[in-house]
Amino acid sequence: DVKVTQSSRYLVKRTGEKVFLECVQDMDHENMFWYRQDPGLGLRLIYFSYDVKMKEKGDIPEGYSVSREKKERFSLILESASTNQTSMYLCASTIPRGQGPYRNTEAFFGQGTRLTVV
Amino acid sequence: LAKTTQPISMDSYEGQEVNITCSHNNIATNDYITWYQQFPSQGPRFIIQGYKTKVTNEVASLFIPADRKSSTLSLPRVSLSDTAVYYCLVGESSGDKLTFGTGTRLAVRP
Numbered sequence: 189d190v191k192v193t194q195s196s197r198y199l200v201k202r203t204g205e206k207v208f209l210e211c212v213q214d215m216d217h218e219n220m221f222w223y224r225q226d227p228g229l230g231l232r233l234i235y236f237s238y239d240v241k242m243k244e245k246g247d248i249p250e251g252y253s254v255s256r257e258k259k260e261r262f263s264l265i266l267e268s269a270s271t272n273q274t275s276m277y278l279c280a281s282t283i284p285r286g287q288g289p290y291r292n293t294e295a296f297f298g299q300g301t302r303l304t305v306v
Numbered sequence: 307l308a309k310t311t312q313p314i315s316m317d318s319y320e321g322q323e324v325n326i327t328c329s330h331n332n333i334a335t336n337d338y339i340t341w342y343q344q345f346p347s348q349g350p351r352f353i354i355q356g357y358k359t360k361v362t363n364e365v366a367s368l369f370i371p372a373d374r375k376s377s378t379l380s381l382p383r384v385s386l387s388d389t390a391v392y393y394c395l396v397g398e399s400s401g402d403k404l405t406f407g408t409g410t411r412l413a414v415r416p
Contacts, residue, residue, distance in 0.1 A: 219404075221403075221404055223406070228408070230393075230407050231350070231393075231406035233403060233405055236403050236404070244403065246403060247405070278349045278350075279349075280349065280404065282404060293340075293404070294340075294352045294355070295350070295352060295404055296351075296352075297351065298349055299348060300347065300348065
């Protein structure tokens with residue numbers, strides 16, 4: 189079974205703190221993603237990574253950075269946490285599926301980290 | 307990446323068949339259509355994926371017309387445990403960013 193593990197299920201941090209959210213996958217997936225999920229807004233992509241030391245901005249990268257030093261680990265960093273970053277954070281990794289003419293993917297998600305910034 | 311449009315919410319009763327339709331008018335030739343299911347306080351999980359016509363697995367069926375501008379997820383005989391948010395995604399070629407919308411919130415009542 190593919191496993192995507194996020195380091196914390198619940199986290200409470202103070203405004204201005206530097207926050208690290210860790211995500212580890214055990215299936216040698218190349219692509220990894222970080223999302224935040226807020227009521228009524230669905231999942232919004234923050235950053236993603238195709239490979240070690242590579243990163244790409246998603247739709248809402250402001251206030252966040254990422255680190256991918258090893259293939260299995262993708263970290264989301266809040267440089268200076270603010271209350272509007274209170275949210276559910278979800279990590280995912282993807283694997284190509286099938287043998288068709290076009291490559292398609294399946295995503296595996298972690299259980300999520302509910303971050304509260306006070 | 308092709309944008310998708312799906313209903314915000316749907317209601318159903320146990321034992322009924324539920325069909326959720328997703329519009330993706332700008333789907334590209336190399337795009338697949340994928341559906342994910344998300345229960346409260348969990349990450350989404352893959353349900354089904356297809357390219358054209360019909361795909362069926364133990365959980366659901368996916369119907370894709372010839373023009374591929376829409377797709378319909380069909381859940382046979384839903385139960386209370388099917389209450390979840392369902393997301394339609396298009397264009398997950400390897401290397402693409404994985405973009406979710408707001409999904410369809412399905413509520414199944416007794």
